[in-house]
Amino acid sequence: MKRVIEVKELYKLYRVGEEVVRALNGVSFEVYEGEFCAIVGTSGSGKSTLLNMLAGLEKPTKGEVVIAGQHMEKMNEEELVRFRRENVGFIFQSFHLLGTMDARENVALPLAFRGEGRNSRMKKADQMLDLVKLQKHKKHFPNQMSGGQQQRVGVARALVLDPKIIFADEPTGNLDSRTSEDVMTLMQDVVRKQNKTLIMVTHDVQLASYADRIFHIRDGKILKIEENREKRGEES
């Protein structure tokens, strides 16, 4: 299996007044191509800090983050922007859809930023919306869709640039439990079909159980990495 993410002895310390907060306190792990990994922990455990380091949104105090063979901690801002655009898709808790655009235009937006022509953009957006089973909602605006449908648009948008890696931060945090399960099943399915690597951060152990491996984090440390073979075996 190909290694896509390698984190080595990662530390992130924040100074708050006189105190030093160890948001990440020596974290090491590896993630392989095609894996769905969940990082689970309670509030303040260091999940967002870890995700921010993986996405290159913040610099670590110490340690290494190697993604697709490249050292994130050594890149400057410009290199990081390019790296994210070429390699990474994001799914957010609050969807981050533009209210003035319909589903298809929202999904096509990252392609527009890349300078792709309209016909090609719309064709790819259509394919992605088919993949997330929103064939009938392509012309709907965000306020004409349910939360679950909006997050499906979010998933389609994260996939449209065909990134190797997808980061999801509490992707179902704004959804009821039934809809959350639907979105999780969809993400699991899409990741498998497209052989993507998905890293999801959540405080919800039940949602984490959709992942192939579950990283339990507490006080900035990985307590254990749980193999979730049962679930994988069941569905493959």
Ligand SMILES: Nc1ncnc2c1ncn2[C@@H]1O[C@H](COP(=O)(O)OP(=O)(O)OP(=O)(O)O)[C@@H](O)[C@H]1O
């Ligand atoms: N910019 C910052 N300055 C100071 N302390 C911070 C900063 N960001 C995070 N922390 C601290 O680092 C620790 C980890 O925070 P983090 O946001 O990573 O937790 P989390 O697991 O994502 O929590 P939540 O689920 O509530 O979002 C916490 O103790 C937090 O107070």
